[in-house]
Amino acid sequence: MNRLRSLHGPVLVLAILATLWVVVLAGLFVLKPTALGSATVTTVLQFSTILALAALGQALVILAGGAGIDLSVGGTVSLSAIAAMLALKAGMPPLLLPVACIVAGLLLGLFNGLLVTRLAILPLIATLGTFFAYSGLALALTGGSPQPGVPHWLLPWGRGTLGGIPLPFISAALPAFVLAGIVLVFTAWGRWIYAMGFNERSARLVGIPVDRTRLILYGISGMLAGIAGLVSLAWFGSGRPNIGQNLELESLTAAMLGGIAIFGGRGGVGGVLAAVVLLVTLKTGLLQLNVNTVWQVGIVGALLIFVLLADRLSQRWR
Amino acid sequence: MHRLTQATSLLTGRELILLAACVVITIAFASVSPVFATPENAATIMRNSVELLLIGLGMTLLLAMGGIDVSIGVVMGLSAIAVGRALGANLDPALAAAIGPLTGALLGLVTAAVVVLGRIPAIVGTLGLLGVYRTAIFVVLGGQWLSGLPTGLTEMLGTSLVGVPLSFWVIALAYLAVWLALRRTPFGLHLLAIGNSEEKARLAGISVTKVRFAAFLISGMLAGLAATFYVATYRNVEMTTGSTLALDAIAAVVLGGTSILGGRCSLIGTVLGVMLLRILQNGLLLIGVPSLWQTVVTGGLLIAVLSFEALAGRLSFAKLGWASR
Numbered sequence: 001m002n003r004l005r006s007l008h009g010p011v012l013v014l015a016i017l018a019t020l021w022v023v024v025l026a027g028l029f030v031l032k033p034t035a036l037g038s039a040t041v042t043t044v045l046q047f048s049t050i051l052a053l054a055a056l057g058q059a060l061v062i063l064a065g066g067a068g069i070d071l072s073v074g075g076t077v078s079l080s081a082i083a084a085m086l087a088l089k090a091g092m093p094p095l096l097l098p099v100a101c102i103v104a105g106l107l108l109g110l111f112n113g114l115l116v117t118r119l120a121i122l123p124l125i126a127t128l129g130t131f132f133a134y135s136g137l138a139l140a141l142t143g144g145s146p147q148p149g150v151p152h153w154l155l156p157w158g159r160g161t162l163g164g165i166p167l168p169f170i171s172a173a174l175p176a177f178v179l180a181g182i183v184l185v186f187t188a189w190g191r192w193i194y195a196m197g198f199n200e201r202s203a204r205l206v207g208i209p210v211d212r213t214r215l216i217l218y219g220i221s222g223m224l225a226g227i228a229g230l231v232s233l234a235w236f237g238s239g240r241p242n243i244g245q246n247l248e249l250e251s252l253t254a255a256m257l258g259g260i261a262i263f264g265g266r267g268g269v270g271g272v273l274a275a276v277v278l279l280v281t282l283k284t285g286l287l288q289l290n291v292n293t294v295w296q297v298g299i300v301g302a303l304l305i306f307v308l309l310a311d312r313l314s315q316r317w318r
Numbered sequence: 319m320h321r322l323t324q325a326t327s328l329l330t331g332r333e334l335i336l337l338a339a340c341v342v343i344t345i346a347f348a349s350v351s352p353v354f355a356t357p358e359n360a361a362t363i364m365r366n367s368v369e370l371l372l373i374g375l376g377m378t379l380l381l382a383m384g385g386i387d388v389s390i391g392v393v394m395g396l397s398a399i400a401v402g403r404a405l406g407a408n409l410d411p412a413l414a415a416a417i418g419p420l421t422g423a424l425l426g427l428v429t430a431a432v433v434v435l436g437r438i439p440a441i442v443g444t445l446g447l448l449g450v451y452r453t454a455i456f457v458v459l460g461g462q463w464l465s466g467l468p469t470g471l472t473e474m475l476g477t478s479l480v481g482v483p484l485s486f487w488v489i490a491l492a493y494l495a496v497w498l499a500l501r502r503t504p505f506g507l508h509l510l511a512i513g514n515s516e517e518k519a520r521l522a523g524i525s526v527t528k529v530r531f532a533a534f535l536i537s538g539m540l541a542g543l544a545a546t547f548y549v550a551t552y553r554n555v556e557m558t559t560g561s562t563l564a565l566d567a568i569a570a571v572v573l574g575g576t577s578i579l580g581g582r583c584s585l586i587g588t589v590l591g592v593m594l595l596r597i598l599q600n601g602l603l604l605i606g607v608p609s610l611w612q613t614v615v616t617g618g619l620l621i622a623v624l625s626f627e628a629l630a631g632r633l634s635f636a637k638l639g640w641a642s643r
Contacts, residue, residue: 067439069441069442071441071445115621115624115625119624119625119628119629120628121624121625121628122578122579124386124439124441125386125568125572125578125620125624126621126624128388128441128565128568128617128620129569129617129618129620129621129624130617130621131617132565132613132614132616132617132620133613133614133617133618133621134617135613136610136611136612136613136614136617137614139610139613140608140610140611140614143608143610144610246449248445249445249446249448249449252442252445253446256442262438262439262442292456294452294453294456294457295453297449297452297453298449298450298451298452298453298454299453300449301445301446301447301448301449301450301452301453302446302449302450303446304442304445304446304449305432305436305438305443305446305447305450308436308438308442308443308446309432309436309438312436312437312438
């Protein structure tokens with residue numbers, strides 16, 4: 001019975017998110033009518049790209065269960081961007097910058113995966129440690145100062161738009177979500193991920209390579225963070241050591257808001273993308289209303305707790 | 319059962335190794351920096367350890383039952399603001415001192431309500447609360463520091479009692495209280511049982527909700543007590559007060575031999591973990607490592623210890639006390 005109802009889950013989640021989004025937009029329209037223009041759409045999607053990539057990785061890791069969580073996403077975004085820029089400074093050919101950034105993210109993610117799968121360290125403590133190590137390294141290696149010198153040919157991609165939609169969103173975030181959606185729904189590998197998250201013991205008993213799949217997922221989460229780091233480079237034209245700040249909280253909130261069950265095995269990536277757009281719209285709206293940015297972290301934190309409490313209550317009512 | 323009641327011998331292998339590590343890095347730093355091995359610097363290290371020790375005691379309880387609180391440093395920050403405001407309003411120092419633990423307990427109540435009653439995983443719930451509290455600190459402080467607070471509290475805690483400052487007695491009392499609760503009451507036994515397996519503890523008739531609720535409450539109260547000491551020592555409160563304490567505390571407690579998988583803990587280990595961490599941080603600063611590297615070192619140490627434990631466990635080095643006892 002529960003399984004039957006959960007099929008309606010994704011539609012329900014999307015409906016709720018769409019309603020909330022309209023509420024946010026309406027609120028913004030009432031408070032500041034001038035804020036709603038096509039330029040705002042571009043801004044929102046531009047800001048959404050980095051969070052979307054980080055949140056997708058977070059969602060996949062959580063979906064696969066085993067108390068999976070990636071608190072280091074923000075640190076990975078910062079460190080992969082910084083590592084690529086430092087490599088460039090050290091004489092790496094500029095053409096390799098995108099590859100370096102993505103590979104750096106992949107390696108950092110695989111390191112998390114190794115800690116979790118090979119050494120059986122709890123994901124929350126392993127990625128908490130790497131979160132501080134990665135984000136700390138990004139700051140320490142640069143002394144906290146931005147790293148200029150991103151090659152010029154990269155900037156048009158980072159700043160360009162197509163029909164008002166930012167290029168990074170069309171070419172990186174959207175394909176990543178479509179691909180993830182297709183893999184999750186239509187391939188055996190995707191079914192494995194759900195099976196692992198739903199019941200790891202049974203998944204192992206039917207012969208699913210749980211550890212290898214999980215290792216790959218942490219790697220993918222890191223790689224997506226690396227792509228996010230690359231987007232930040234192409235957008236800002238410099239490597240900012242604190243670009244990933246608060247992403248652990250925001251990506252987690254987006255994943256939960258998007259209907260991913262915290263213990264895994266339930267939820268889809270479509271809701272996550274919708275949740276990202278909702279979150280960024282909310283943040284942009286607050287900025288437009290001149291609310292201090294310090295409020296953002298509090299509101300996102302409160303939202304995270306609220307979503308999980310609401311989920312608990314709705315489970316009790318079923 | 320054997321596992322729970324054991325570990326009463328004064329020092330286990332793990333703790334001896336930590337003690338040795340403290341001695342070794344002290345000698346190493348002393349040979350490099352002329353300032354390191356001075357009585358003044360020793361006093362600085364001790365003073366800098368107080369808040370971490372108190373928060374570490376609470377974190378030991380949390381980790382031992384398979385919980386965690388990443389917002390605990392900011393809980394101390396908020397409590398410090400309360401103490402600071404009370405002092406600034408010329409409240410009696412004794413009352414101001416009590417406001418710390420009181421605020422901490424109140425915030426611990428919030429954490430417990432969210433995590434235990436709301437049945438949200440501790441890491442996710444406290445991460446959310448961390449965001450909320452960070453905004454709260456900004457709102458309460460209004461972007462300004464509290465500074466130049468009255469010296470009443472500092473003098474009160476410095477009062478000599480049987481030749482030793484009052485602050486020492488308070489810390490010793492807090493340690494003793496947590497030790498008694500952990501080792502000499504059903505609460506401690508239940509806490510460790512929950513850490514071993516929440517499901518089994520529930521089946522054994524332990525009121526899991528009550529025990530977990532109490533642990534978060536105690537942890538909050540200890541963070542509040544830490545806030546009292548913080549204000550007494552520094553007599554100012556900033557936006558960033560306490561922001562690194564949660565990581566430091568988790569690292570110190572894990573270093574001390576308390577298992578994040580729950581069911582195993584050592585209070586002496588936590589004390590030694592705190593000392594080791596603070597000696598390391600102080601020494602690195604003195605030999606000229608920029609302070610930005612501190613989180614890298616702490617985070618790296620945490621990963622290294624956990625990895626080593628996992629590897630040692632695999633090689634069944636259980637005798638050394640590094641693996642699951």
